[in-house]
Amino acid sequence: MTDIQNIRYIAEVDEVTGRIIQIFQPTHTIPNEGLSEDGTRRIVYITALNLHEPNLALFIQNWWFNPTNLEFFEVGEAPNRHATWSLSSSSWTWDADALLADIRLHRNARIARSDWTQLGDTSLTDSQVAEARTYRTALRNLTTNLDNPSSVEAVSWPTPPSFLQ
Amino acid sequence: MAFGVEVIGNDAAGTFTVADTDRGLLGYGVALQGAGSSVTISNASKQPLVFVNAKGVTAANTDGIIAVWNNSNKTYYFYSGAIVYEPNSTDADVVLTARSVNYFIAQSMDEISPDGTQGYGIQLKNANGDVALDSRSFPIAETFYLPRIVPPRTVETGQRISSDSTDYVEMSHTSYDDFSTGYYYTSTVFESNKITYRGTFGAYLNILGAYYFTEAELENLSTIIIGQLR
Numbered sequence: 164m165t166d167i168q169n170i171r172y173i174a175e176v177d178e179v180t181g182r183i184i185q186i187f188q189p190t191h192t193i194p195n196e197g198l199s200e201d202g203t204r205r206i207v208y209i210t211a212l213n214l215h216e217p218n219l220a221l222f223i224q225n226w227w228f229n230p231t232n233l234e235f236f237e238v239g240e241a242p243n244r245h246a247t248w249s250l251s252s253s254s255w256t257w258d259a260d261a262l263l264a265d266i267r268l269h270r271n272a273r274i275a276r277s278d279w280t281q282l283g284d285t286s287l288t289d290s291q292v293a294e295a296r297t298y299r300t301a302l303r304n305l306t307t308n309l310d311n312p313s314s315v316e317a318v319s320w321p322t323p324p325s326f327l328q
Numbered sequence: 329m330a331f332g333v334e335v336i337g338n339d340a341a342g343t344f345t346v347a348d349t350d351r352g353l354l355g356y357g358v359a360l361q362g363a364g365s366s367v368t369i370s371n372a373s374k375q376p377l378v379f380v381n382a383k384g385v386t387a388a389n390t391d392g393i394i395a396v397w398n399n400s401n402k403t404y405y406f407y408s409g410a411i412v413y414e415p416n417s418t419d420a421d422v423v424l425t426a427r428s429v430n431y432f433i434a435q436s437m438d439e440i441s442p443d444g445t446q447g448y449g450i451q452l453k454n455a456n457g458d459v460a461l462d463s464r465s466f467p468i469a470e471t472f473y474l475p476r477i478v479p480p481r482t483v484e485t486g487q488r489i490s491s492d493s494t495d496y497v498e499m500s501h502t503s504y505d506d507f508s509t510g511y512y513y514t515s516t517v518f519e520s521n522k523i524t525y526r527g528t529f530g531a532y533l534n535i536l537g538a539y540y541f542t543e544a545e546l547e548n549l550s551t552i553i554i555g556q557l558r
Contacts, residue, residue, distance in 0.1 A: 172362065187362030190467035191443040219363030220383050223428035240386055244425040267411030268423065275413045275420070275541040282540065287506075 165208045167193065172219065176228040178202060178284045181250055183235075205230065223273045242313040244262040259311070267306060269315050274302050277327055287326065342490040345422065354436040358470045361433070362555070365426040369433055371441060378404050379496035379555040380471070382429040382518040385390040392515025392526045393429055395499035406431070408515050409504055411530065418532040420538040422504045424510045430441045432496060432557060436474060440465040470557045472496075478552035483525045485545040489516075490523040490554050497523060498553035507531075514546060 170193065175184045178198060186209065194206045207213075207228065213233055216222035226235045227248050238248050238255075243265070245257040279288060280295035287295070301321035312318045335362030341417030359376065360367060369376050378395050382388035396405045407424035414421060442464035459465070478489050482529035489497065497516045505512040510531030517524045532539045 165377075183428075183545075185362060185364030185367070186365075187360060188366070188468045189444075189468070190360070218384060218430065220382055220428050222432045223363055223365075224385060265412075268414070268421075269410070271413035272411060272420075276543075278540050 165196065165210060170208045171179060171211060171214055173243045174209055174228070175229075176205050176207055178205045178230050180247060181228045181230060183226060183228060186219045188256055206231070213316070215254040221307070242306050242317075243315065255313075262312070262314070263306065265313070265315055266309070266318055270302050273320070273323070277323070280327070291324065291326060295327065298323055298327070329333060337445050343367060348487060352456055352458075354458060355393065356434045356436055356472075357440055357466050358468055358472055358557070359433045359435040359440050361431070361468055361470050363428055363430045364406075365428045366403050366405045367431055367433060368401065369435070370402055372435065372439060374436075374439070376397065377434040377498050377500070377553075378431055378518065379434065379498050379553075380406065380429045380431050381494065381496045382406075382427065383430055383493050383520070383542055385427050385518065387425065388427065388429070388518040389520070390517070392502075392517040393427060393499070394424075394502035394504055395497075396504075403435075404431070404499075411513065411528065413541075418509055420509075420511050420530050420532070420541065421506050422513050424504070430496070432470065432472065432555070434555070437461055437465050440467065442509045443467065469485075470508075472555050474553055474555055475555040478525075478548065478554070480550050481547050484547045484550075485526050485528060488522050489525050489552050490515050491521075493519065493521055494558075495523060496555045496557070498555060501548055501552050502524075502548045509515060510548075514548070516552075523554075532537045 170189055172186050173194065174186045177184055196206050196208050198205050213235060215226060225237055225239055227238050228235055242255055243257055243262050245261045247253040249256045269328055277295055277299055279285065280292060298321055343348045359369065366494045367557060375397055380395060381391060382393045391408040391410055394409060395405055404428045406427050408427050409422040409424050412421055412423050437460060442462050451459060452461045454460045483489055499516065502515050512529050515526040517526050525548050527548065528543060529546055530541065531535040532541050
């Protein structure tokens, strides 16, 4: 039983996934530790002993909760915004199609930012226009050769010409 | 500047008299402090102030963080926003990803329910009868101060609003909008050694029948308040 005076923070965790939903400082009323009535959420008291990361936002970002042994454990940053930690396989899992859609959106942004190079009235030389066209083609073909990247940042993006950097 | 509340001495009956010469004075206290991708302030009848620090949080040092207030459920939601482009269209969008950030909520004293189990320490009411200060209405052992105010139209995208990366930033200056041909996005960027402002606007323009994309940077259009807990 945790002495109420020792409670530094209160964590609310998802009982099914182990994800930390929020951490907050106790106020006038302190919720009881344990499972919620519907069994989906758990209240965990955080004391000096299990405050593994003083930056609470990073505690939520990098730590998970094991509902079996009732302890927090570090998993690090999720590789992409669709990733969820799997307690059963001890690995990150995500919807590959959702991540591919994200990559396409970022690809399109790079193409749009180079649209101006294909206007007739620019200061670019003919070779620079051709260089930009090659870069844009590489971007359009990008998603046909992807090797199961774990994030948008992990994609081998074509290097833009110097006048586009 | 007139006093807000002034104790002017005891009267003949021995009661201290308090004069509120600046009607409507209200103190602010820290109602909640913690971390999460949202925070609900269930008792808020008006929008409270939310101060955020997101140092080290994914994308907080690139896209920045915004806070969105939903008045119907009295909840702040925290996001980072990436500027992306819909395929085969002439639209740019802000794709929001929920981010857990460190926050504290500052509310005026008449909004914070005092702890009824505690005896009075001190309670002051202003001339309107509103509680200007109640020592029982500090529900957590934190107070805050404002080390810096950044006036409107004084910083541009990428410029520093604080050199102390542990500062909290009041987020009412942050916002986003997705309109049919573009976007608008203003955020707070939390870098390892400083906090900066980001404001961008982008839209597709129709030039002689063809659509081309253009982007512009925006300076801060409203005051940015920097806060610290103590």
